[in-house]
Amino acid sequence: MIDVTVAQLFRDSAAYLGKSVRLKGWVRTRRDSKAGISFIQLSDGSCFDSAQVVVANTVANYASEIQRLTASCAVIAEGEVVASQGKGQSVELQASKVEVVGWVEDPDSYPIQPKPHSFEYLREVAHLRPRTNTFGAIGRVRHCLAMAVHQFFNDRGFCWIHTPIITGNDCEGAGQMFRVSTLDLANIPKTPEGKVDFSQDFFGREAHLTVSGQLNVETWCAALSKVYTFGPTFRAENSNTSRHLSEFWMIEPEIAFASLVEDAQLAEDLLKFMFKALLNERGDDLKFFAERIDKECITRLEKLVEAPFERMNYTDGIAHLEAAIAKGHKFEYPVSWGTDLQSEHERYLTEQLVGRPVILMNYPKDIKAFYMRMNDDGKTVAAMDILAPGIGEIVGGSQREERLDMLDKRIDEMKLDRNAYWWYRDLRRYGTVPHAGFGLGFERAIVYATGMANIRDVIPFARTPKSCEF
């Protein structure tokens, strides 16, 4: 008797023919034949497909238990692997014994049924949705992409740096932060001036959840040369869209002795590596997404992997948009050099003009962060965004300002406090070096790969404003 997963059974079906094996999993459906046979679709999550377990009425608990099995009952099935007499599967398990490990109480109201459910509904039963086809596939795709990220960087000599989740910087500059505190909310200590006395808080100062590991990872970049972070990130913005989460995962590489050109190439190489791995390893799940979620998803990935990304200066992007307007294309918002692109503008460039991902580079300094490197024209900074059809911005990055005088100038211009950045500024005082990096939204990459419409459905437990039930 050998323990096998469904994935192993189908991958090496010829080798298992005639062998006695044990499968463990959950019932998807049960079909009865009153001639004395029941068919159980058994899923263990190891691959997209479920296995067919054939149970004859000669099995001891056939009438007492097998015929009472409903969706999601947990069972252990033992028997011989035989060639299937039916269509739909190459092999099946001819059961000699089926042990019911866990029943479903009140099958009448069990929330997951063998039929399509709306994703909105499934979010309300997030603890049970992994048992559906779609979310099982999401789980495996997510894992595959995460492993590909680590393999990509490891192959290229990067070190994975575990940047902190809790940060004492209230100056990371990427948006609203969640406060971390152990103060008694009903009895908050105050200073003589009437302000909250954070010196009595856990860390003796204000603390928040990180909105980016970039500033921290730059310190390790200035010693290990090639580094990256891959971890959770938190934004307390009141964003209610299909592209935003309050807690999401981000990949942030940082490379020393590098410019924006190498940075953009790294981002392109990473995305292509991730999606190649997905095409190679999760064909079963992608096939499902192509059939049920988004017809284009496989061809879109194949196209992305093959063709070079389009590179375009911000200034040229504006020119393209103005040309489109001249030809009669209507945008809701006006286009002019110096303003940030609206969603509709990004969509036009990547979806209509190019039809592939676009790397937009060298943005006006006034719409970008203080740490981005000033270009020689004095008007633009060495920033880049990668815009992807269907989701918009998937990567945001830049070459960092490595010259202390220029960095200080930008900190002052943006009315930030130099002292708050003392250790970040130290990096420019002690062996500074040109360096660059970017942030890749992990869930946005999954959305792109699968064609799932809402980012809340590509993370196991979505955190969004007014939503933290599970």
Next chain:
RNA sequence: UCCCUCGUAGCUCAAUUGGUAGAGCGGGCGGCUGUUAACCGCCAGGUCACUGGUUCAAGUCCAGUCGGGGGAGCCA
């Protein structure tokens, strides 16, 4: 936060100008079949999101509240 939209059985949805609340799936029982989202018959299952109002009469009209979704902004 702003704009739009939706809320009816366990789930997916229907219910005409305001006039007794319906189907499919799922569940139970029975039938049939090496079945494939199986099929056929019967049965059970509803505070029509909540609160108030208009009306002889409200799932339907009005107001408010709560919740879901889409779009925008912010960004990844």
